[in-house]
Amino acid sequence: MASxxxxxxxxxxxxxxxxxxxxxxxxxxxxxxxxxxxxxxLIPLGRLVNTHGVRGELRLLPYAFPCSTLQKGLTVFLQGxxxxxxxxxxxxxxxxxxxxxxRLQGVESFDQARTLRDTVVSVxxxxxxxxxxxxxxxxxxxxxxVYTTTNxxxxxxxxxxxxxxxxxxxxxxxxxxxxxxxxxxxxxxIDIPGGQAIIEPMEGLLE
Numbered sequence: 001m002a003s004x005x006x007x008x009x010x011x012x013x014x015x016x017x018x019x020x021x022x023x024x025x026x027x028x029x030x031x032x033x034x035x036x037x038x039x040x041x042l043i044p045l046g047r048l049v050n051t052h053g054v055r056g057e058l059r060l061l062p063y064a065f066p067c068s069t070l071q072k073g074l075t076v077f078l079q080g081x082x083x084x085x086x087x088x089x090x091x092x093x094x095x096x097x098x099x100x101x102x103r104l105q106g107v108e109s110f111d112q113a114r115t116l117r118d119t120v121v122s123v124x125x126x127x128x129x130x131x132x133x134x135x136x137x138x139x140x141x142x143x144x145x146v147y148t149t150t151n152x153x154x155x156x157x158x159x160x161x162x163x164x165x166x167x168x169x170x171x172x173x174x175x176x177x178x179x180x181x182x183x184x185x186x187x188x189x190i191d192i193p194g195g196q197a198i199i200e201p202m203e204g205l206l207e
Contacts, residue, residue, distance in 0.1 A: 042077050042085060042122035043139060045069060051114050052096070056107040059099040060121060067100055069123060076104075078119040085122070136192055138167075145196045146171050146180065149188060154178060154206060157197070169197075178206055 046062035060070070070076070070093050077085040088104040095101070102121075107113050128137065144157045146169070155173030160182075162168070167182040180186065180199060189198040 040077075041125045042079070043125050043128060043137070044120050044122045045076070046100070046121050048078070048102075048116050048119050048121060049099070050117055051110055052099075052101050054110045055103075056109055056113045057101050057103050058107070058113050058116060059096070060102045061099055069128060070100060070102070070121075074123065074127065077122045077124075078116060079122060080119045136190065140192050141169070141190065141197070143195070144190070144192070147196060147198055149198060149200045154199075154201075180205070 044063060045067060046060045048058045049061045050059045051057070052059050060067075062070075070090065072090055072092055074090045075087055076090060077087050079085040088106065090102060091105045092103040093100060104116075107116065131137070138160045141157050141160060146154050146157060148154060153173070155171040155176065155178060157169045158172050159170035160167055161170070164181075169180040169182060171178045171180050180201075186199050186202060186205070187197065188200055189196075191197065
């Protein structure tokens with residue numbers, strides 16, 4: 001079995017040539033942009049790791065590059081370890097490798113910015129850029145049932161990580177766990193609407 005690396009962003013793209021989805025209740029505090037829509041599906045883009053300067057900018061460490069989803073005027077949701085997700089509007093975005101510097105409306109000082117450190121920045125699912133044919137987001141394969149080309153069910157995809165130049169699915173069934181390289185020679189079909197993926201395992205892959 002391959003050693004596990006850092007999992008990719010749920011909002012990163014993949015394809016057949018190739019963290020975690022949040023459901024959060026939004027805060028209604030008046031100091032932040034609130035929503036009355038209740039529970040929404042949020043897709044993480046990255047984490048605010050520190051402040052930058054003294055005028056309220058924050059350093060975002062994106063889960064995937066480039067972070068093209070993050071733009072001026074976008075509504076983002078900040079989620080700490082506890083409490084509801086709070087909505088903010090992005091005022092400015094600029095690169096500062098390996099980070100992205102973000103300014104949020106209503107956050108104008110160092111003291112305000114530092115209270116937002118170590119929060120996860122997410123967007124609503126429908127704000128993600130449209131996909132090209134054959135592409136999908138990583139979070140969309142979590143939960144797919146995996147079958148072999150001989151119709152043997154081997155389990156469910158529970159995690160995706162990157163290792164050795166390609167993605168790897170963690171597929172579990174009961175106490176068994178398989179690491180499936182996401183390469184053309186093995187993955188034959190990814191049917192997201194149908195909730196399944198078809199693989200043709202190489203010799204020894206499922207042992």
